[in-house]
Amino acid sequence: MYLTKEVKNEIFKKHGGAEANTGSTEGQIALFTHRINHLTGHLKNNRKDYNTERSLVKLVGKRRSLLDYLIKTDIVRYRAIIKELGLRK
Numbered sequence: 051m052y053l054t055k056e057v058k059n060e061i062f063k064k065h066g067g068a069e070a071n072t073g074s075t076e077g078q079i080a081l082f083t084h085r086i087n088h089l090t091g092h093l094k095n096n097r098k099d100y101n102t103e104r105s106l107v108k109l110v111g112k113r114r115s116l117l118d119y120l121i122k123t124d125i126v127r128y129r130a131i132i133k134e135l136g137l138r139k
Contacts, residue, residue: 052088053084053085053088057084058072058081061077061080061081061084062074062077062080062081064080065077065079065080065131065134066080075116075119075120075127076120076127076130076131078116079113079116079117079120079131079135080131080135082109082112082113082116083113083135083137085109086106086109086110086113089102089105089106089109090106093106117131117132117137
């Protein structure tokens with residue numbers, strides 16, 4: 051499996067502040083970004099996998115709504131996570 055417990059803990063430690071802080075907005079955005087990158091690579095090889103394509107679109111929507119929440123609450127944290135993950139609007 052591509053997303054092991056150790057990988058999740060590393061993502062949350064780096065972006066969420068601690069391994070146990072799985073509810074932080076930055077940690078969730080980083081996790082969604084990791085999953086989106088994985089699914090994008092999968093879809094490059096399997097173009098007719100429509101279920102994965104649907105999952106990818108749903109993940110992008112979830113990440114977008116979290117980013118919208120973050121931009122409304124704290125613009126500095128939003129800019130930091132965008133720069134750190136290499137995302138752009």
